[in-house]
Amino acid sequence: MHQHIVAANRYNDLHGRPGRAVLEKVAAAELVLVSTGAGDWLASNGCLERVDGGFSLSAVKHFASGSPAGDILVTSAPYEDPEQGWQVLHFPVSLKAEGVTVLDNWYPLGMRGSGSNSVKLENVFVPESSIALRRPRGDFHLIWSVVLPVALPLIMSVYLGVAREAAARARQRCAASRDPVTPYLLGEMENALTAAELAVDSMILLMDEFGFEANLDTVNEVIKRKTIAAEACKLATAKALEACGGPGFMRGNGIENLFRDVMASHFHPIQEKRQHLFTGSLAMGQQPPRQAF
Structure with a gap:
């Protein structure tokens, strides 16, 4: 589900951009890369202070x-450059570095097996040489035009699998x-499942x-399909549970856990209302909306 860091570097390598070095390191050491992009989005969070080196x-x-099984945190943080103003800097951090703690706080409604624990970083040293990208804080950047098209088909394929399993049960x-x-x-369930399949298949084709x-056009088409797929997966799973009556609501019958899991599909970028704002802005000939910070 979260293989998009590797996928993004594969895309960059194929298109003549830096990416091969990361792929070679991952393959050689069988590294597990952990992304914080969904939580950070355009503005990022945290505090970066200039120190020696x-x-x-x-x-x-x-x-x-x-994160509990990860090796490298691929993350970002805001930095107020004295000359260029607020920026977001992107860089990797070893999850075994001094000052890094994986918190025991992943107790969600569903998707409990994903191990999406928060990571606490306290005065962690980030070398200047590790900075892979600097971008204006809050603005939509080209990096997302690579990440979203490769990430969302992977992510939504998982939720489609959840909906398919619920329907089968x-x-x-x-x-x-x-x-x-x-x-x-069951007819409503089947229609919703078909809509989800069509949306995910279309994302993969894109x-x-x-x-x-x-570019922005590709991002726009992918995020529209993400919203359609997420809502259809949720509806298909809800109808599967409803069709089973009271027993579908009970643990042990194999659907209530799938219903909880599929609800997480909403929270991956870009969430439905943010996607409406993004798509609507482009439809009006405007730039993508900034994220306030």
């Missing part, structure tokens, strides 16, 4: 999926039902085996 970083990074459980309402509920153009 680099920066001192203090922050708490939430939704760092895979509902079909099996409801096969002998004599309730006249059950076929209607990615074009890493051949897509990294």
